[in-house]
Amino acid sequence: MMSRFLRTSLAVGVPLVAIAALVLPRALPAAAPAKKSLGFVITDYNLAGYETKYFDECPEGLAIGNDELWWKALSPQDRDKLTNSGLIEPVDPPRRPTAALRGPNKEDVCWNPTITKDPPLRVIKGKIGRGFNMDGTEDGKATANTCAHEKFTSPDGSTKVDNQMYRILGCIYGWRRGNYMEGHANRERRDSSQGIILVDVSDVDDVKNDPSVTVTYYSTVDLLQKDSGGGILPWASYRPSDTPHYGAKAKGKIVDGHVIAEPVDARLPLFGNNVTGDMIYKGLRLDLDLTKAAPDGSYSGLLAGYRDFENWWDYIRKIEFLTVTGQWSCPAIWVASQELADGYPDPKTGKCTAISEAMDITAVPAFVVPREARTAQAQGK
């Protein structure tokens, strides 16, 4: 509280007003550099799959969940007790938390997936899948960096595709497109602005065809900019996180309006279903289609790579509270993913340590403002 005029000793010559903070420095930044940068913020990502109306790709049906296995294991007396003789639906508690506690001594089977043996996971049996041919083979035979596995064929029949993550998760109710697991995670990211991935395409001479560009994957420290309906606005400015393990750079090119990034090992920020951390990939690659924007200004593409198994399992076990909602069995997924992992075999054991994964992404144009540009603008250069 200060009266400028009553306290006359302070009334003259004091920098008084907020506008003083807005006064421009004399020097202002120079014109933009000749090479362009194309920035994007990924607003949604979902496991890329090929789902049919009648679940043809899951001929055994959808996966059996922790909940169902637990329920079936209960005696009729216990079921009567838990449902008050069928009068109530005991979702929570005790059903949700206890559904995962199915070990011999009530151990959590997501944190201890080998402690019990469940029926095998029902996985994708269909032949069509989406993603990249990441191992370079037509038949999925083992290579120096991959284990032998079955490949999908792209919907147009042109490409053999590696996407074992889809094979593992594709028949699980909660992981299918539009269902809770990824829908909720995307909503959480939009709401919280955590785990947001930036893609910066720099060194661009020609936005339609350019043989050499650089693609950098960042996390951001800024909040997503939204319209009044919650949509992510294009053309917002985002500062990359200074955390050093983000910022993987890949060589890339633009071909007929598609930004194609070569494989690079990368960490991407993770936030979803209340889990915070990183997604660790080997050979992460991108195909972002800039030829057609959706009405909201967004573009779509595929982001794929080999997801580190331990890193991925850490996420799966942390979302054990969603096994009822999502309908899966941790022990069954564990076994299936051990069998189906197809990337980067351990030199000692020969067991693959990563799982091929392709994600559909939606991204809107944005400005990625790296540290050096921030400093320059702040200094008025």
Next chain:
Amino acid sequence: MRRILLALTALTALSACGPKEPVVEAAPPAMRRLTEEQYRQVIADVFGDDIVIGGRFDPINRSNGLLAVGASSTAINGSAFERYDGLARSVASQVTDRANRDVLVPCKPADAAAADDACATTFFKNTGRLLYRRALTDAELKTQVALANAGATKLKDFYVGLSSSLSAMLVRPEFLFVTDTLEADPSKAGAFRLTPYAKAARVSFLLWNTTPDDALLTAAEKGDLNSSSGLKKQVDRMIASPRLAVGMRAFFNDMLAFDAFENLQKDPVIYPAFGLSAVELAREQILTTIIDQTVTTQGDYRNLFTTRKTVMSAPLGLVYRVPVSQPDGWVPYEFPEGDEHVGIQSFAGFVALFSHPGRSSATLRGKAVREILMCQKVPDPPSGVDFTLISDSHNPVYKTARERLKAHSTDPTCAGCHRIMDPIGLTLEHFDGAGQFRDDENGAAIDTSGELDGVAYTDAAGLGAALAKNAAVPACLVKRLYGYGTGRISTSAEKPILTYLEERFAKEGYRVPELLRDIALSDAFYQVAPAADAPKTASLEGGKP
């Protein structure tokens, strides 16, 4: 004697710079209601920024392009008084509450549960002088103290009494109206002049948009403002102060009709990036640019219409589609060569303000440039005009605004006015209703060619250059600033002083602080004749001296 010599020296120096100030016929006095911005500024200056003014104010009608002029023909009716009363009670209560009284009340009562003549007198003597813009008369001071004492005695609380009396003061016309009080001019028999206090108020509201500070009131009390040197000293001091930026911000906000931002809303479906925060920031961007270029760096006023330099904030970056390095606050920004954002008339705030909620308007933009920046009156549209085609921004045949306006203007009653507005507004059609750049409308390329008073151009940059070269633009600023300072429409008899000021403005490189100095130091600015029905001899002033 020394004072007279100094004054003569100053006058000689002034006249050596160019032609002498013409003698013009004195204009009638005005009585101006404080605008909302002035009310807020005065309360903040007298009591501090922390005092919350949460109520609503009765609107003032814009007259001759300015609210400051409209304020001279605005009364306070019953409902308006009720609002002022509510504001006054709220302000007075905050000033005297426990959190603020130790700072804002310069003395402590002997007994906080009783009246205290001495402390109340000290408070009202200091505060009243700033609120009434003059020393209180003995009778006024006694009345305020008596009121405070009565409240304190009845409610057994000194501060409640003080609050009650202060709130009564804040609804008095002496506070709410800035009145041109007159006194006989000793140098001219039968003539009148503004009292020093009225002079102080006039110059203070012109330069700082607030009540005179202690130094200015003291100068008035000493009679310094009646001498050229004394007035010059105060004017120089005030122009050198950072508060000039505040005053000029208020002036340009008024001149550019930016009060309309308070009701500006855009269709969020059509313009999702232009949310409520962008509205306020768009106004601030223009005002900050103006203040930086006219006050801080004291540049040529005309450069405002060709500048590429401004400030940018993250929400505005969404509208302009440019990168902004900081999520909060402002960063300096310069639109690159080739960008059509050239001059404040092309900035998002201007083009969005003079648009419709869901579409651009070449007509409104052209009208704004003519009326606001050039002080030219565009006649109101005739009654019964069919706007259906103009409003149909998705018309499959007339895809662009130019095509729709061309079809509309075949009506001769409309054509005349559109001829002077549309060639300006159509040039700004690359900016949609929210100021976002676009190349086409409904798939058809937008033609941005136009002309301004015989100067042809092809885009917004060309319009800016044409405005910068148009003599009506700086002349308009002179007219508006003079009207803003006097609070009235310039009379035809004042044309010579406006011409004189225009010439000096040009000679001084169109620098706004110099123009302000010329206005504030001119005789004409303070020259007032009593209204025809005013008494011929008695003092017309409300206070001493």
